[in-house]
Amino acid sequence: SKDAGGGTFHCYEPQLHVDAEERRVLELALRQALNNNEMHLHYQPVVDARTGALTGFEALLRWTHPQFGAIPPTKFVPLAEETHMIAPIGEWVLRSACAEAARWDDPVRVAVNVSPEQLYNPAFVTVVASALANSGLPAERLELEVTESVFMREGTCAVRVLEKILDMGVRLSLDDFGTGYSSLGYLSRTRFSSIKIDRSFVTQAAGGAPEAVAIIRAVVALAGSLGMATTAEGVETEDEHVMVQQLGCTKVQGYYFGRPLPVAEARTIASRGRRA
Ligand code: C2E
Ligand code: CA
Ligand code: CA
Ligand code: CA
Helix, strand or coil: CECCCCCCECCCCCHHHHHHHHHHHHHHHHHHHCCCCCEEEEEEEEEECCCCCEEEEEEEEEEEECCCEEECHHHHHHHHHHCCCHHHHHHHHHHHHHHHHCCCCCCCEEEEECCHHHHCCCCHHHHHHHHHHHHCCCHHHEEEEEEHHHHCCCCCCHHHHHHHHHHCCCEEEEEEECCCCCCCHHHHHCCCCEEEECHHHHHHHHCCCHHHHHHHHHHHHHHHHCCCEEEECCCCCHHHHHHHHHCCCCEEECCCCCCCEEHHHHHHHHCCCCCC
C-alpha cells in the first residue's frame, strides 16, 4: 500500500493489493494532471533514412507529478485508456502538438499518437478538424499514429472515423507494426502513408537474428508494394542506421538521431528556415 509519508510505493502487501492501491492513487492523480499543468510534450526527430534530413517530429506525452515525479507513458497511457481519460488527454495532446507544429518550417510534420478508444468516438473527427483550424496547421503536416489493435474490435466506427480524417488530408501511419494482432486485411482498406517498424525488430536484426532481418525486409517490400513508406523505430547506433537503410527503410527515428526533446529545443531545430 501507499507509504503514508506520500510519494513512494512500498510492498508491504501481496503484489496484487499493492497494484490495486497504486492504481487507485495514480488514477486519482491522473484526473487532476491536465488541470494542474503536470503534462507536457516532448518531440522526437524523424529523419529521411538516405539523406538524414529532418522530416518531422513525433509528439510524446510526459507527466511529471509533484510528488511521484516523472511517470512513464507506458504506465499511465494504459491507465488513461482503461479509465476513459484518454479522450480529454489525447485531445489536449493533439491541440498542443498542432499549435506547436504551426510554428515550424513548412515541410516539417508532427506525428501524434492516437489510442483506439479515441477513434471509437465519431466526435474525434470534429476534434481533429478544430485542432487544425485553430492552429492554422495545414492538414498535410499532421500525421496520426494508430496501432493495428484499432482493427481488432469488430463493428466499430474506427474505420469510418479514419476515412473522414484521411479525407481532410491528414496522414496516417501504422505504429508498432507486427507486435500485435494483425489480419493484414485492413492494410488494403485503409490508406496509410507509412508503416512504423517496431524497435524490437531493429534491435534483434542488429543483434544478428536472421528472422528479424527477414521480417524487416518483408515489411519494407509489403509497404513498398502498397505505396507506403517505412519508418524504422528505436535506431540507437550507426550500425543499426546502416542496416535499416540497406534494408530499404524510408525514414528513421531513434536515440542515434535524437532523443525526445523539450519543446524549445525541437522548435530551434524545426525553425531553421525562419527569421525570428
Ligand atoms: P511509441 O509510440 O512506440 O513511441 C516510441 C517510444 O520509443 C517512445 O517512448 C520513445 O521515447 C522511445 N524511443 C525512441 N527512440 C528510441 C531509442 O532509440 N531507443 C529506445 N530504447 N527507445 C526509443 P515513450 O516516450 O516512453 O512512449 C512510450 C509509448 O507511450 C509510446 O510508444 C506510445 O505508445 C505511448 N504514448 C506516448 N505519448 C502518447 C500520446 O500522446 N498518446 C498516446 N495515446 N500514447 C502515447
Ligand atoms: Ca508512436
Ligand atoms: Ca512505435
Ligand atoms: Ca512502442
